[in-house]
Amino acid sequence: MDVFEALYTTRAMRRVSEDPIPDDVLKQMVDAGIRAPSGSNRQGWKFIVVTDPEIKNQLGDSYREAWDFYVKEFYGGTSDMGASNVLDDEKAQQVVRISKSAAWLSENFHKVPAMFVVLSRNDPTGSSIYPAIWSIMLAGRAHGVGTCLTTVLGMFKPEKAFEILSIPNDKGWKIDAVITAGYPLGKWGVAKRNPVDEVTYLNTWGNETNWNLKEPLWNY
């Protein structure tokens, strides 16, 4: 697969089938991940690949608890993640779509065929772990595997996940993300984004690019 196809069409794929992912694919996803850069090449990372149904069940319970806590804490428990507060209709629609898809993942977390629990230490900025995480997702895309990056399990009540996965809690490790992975039920496509012109300046803040870039530079 061309690198630009991967970069432009790897979007959050929360709804996936229960079909298992072959070991060779899981292996290459991690192997591509560890080629990513990390500060001073320290590689302060660990990956736990979870496919065991019992562990997935337990993680699913833990994830739902963290997700419910997150939704309650940040959106007052409304199921639309605050979409009713968004004025712009198109954006509100998108938030509704995301919140439905995220709720689907929360309910079906244990059925996702594989998860990559990603841990790091001594990485205060995230700069040494998220390139590896994104590489795992891009490598998955090349194999037709849909992924979704979620941080809630590590951010809210991670103690249970540590217990379930037998992670030592005295070595400085933290769970940065869980990447869920499976063959998508939906379709691949280029995600809609605010165009480059709106988020890019030349040389100094506020200095418009005049690149006039409203459409993606790559087509699916």
Added chain:
Amino acid sequence: MDVFEALYTTRAMRRVSEDPIPDDVLKQMVDAGIRAPSGSNRQGWKFIVVTDPEIKNQLGDSYREAWDFYVKEFYGGTSDMGASNVLDDEKAQQVVRISKSAAWLSENFHKVPAMFVVLSRNDPTGSSIYPAIWSIMLAGRAHGVGTCLTTVLGMFKPEKAFEILSIPNDKGWKIDAVITAGYPLGKWGVAKRNPVDEVTYLNTWGNETNWNLKEPLWNY
């Protein structure tokens, strides 16, 4: 370019020539970057593409100051970034290589043809900005452009960079990274990493994969 070639061979390329990068390439690097996922698709990012020699000179001074502060603070000012404290010979050699290359970048920062100053807000974990940053670097690789991710400018004494780039300091923006970019003086290749077997577990911490993966699953 195949996605795996990009994932396996995009390594920190600090030493680059002064040849300018065409606008079309800079554009596509940002355009690929903004396709990356961000939490709830919030896209809380800004990119300042710096090619102006005067701004680069000023940033170079600021970078050198931050870099010297970093080396002094973390390595007691030793030029080898603590390599003399590393017992394993091979690793010590690598740290020496990295420190030399990093010192080169510090001295030549202002001569690098283009820089992407990447800003975010409301992203405590880095999960919503480093995928975009890594995508910019991968897209550069596809165009033969070498990049290096550096966080020191944002971490140490960022006030000066804010001033140079006229970034408002009351809107919650922070500089996550500067990506330096240019045509490499060195060669592309697969970076050496601790193998998958050493950093991956199956289902629970400590449970070896037995994947016996000592060599990269992709060859250059």
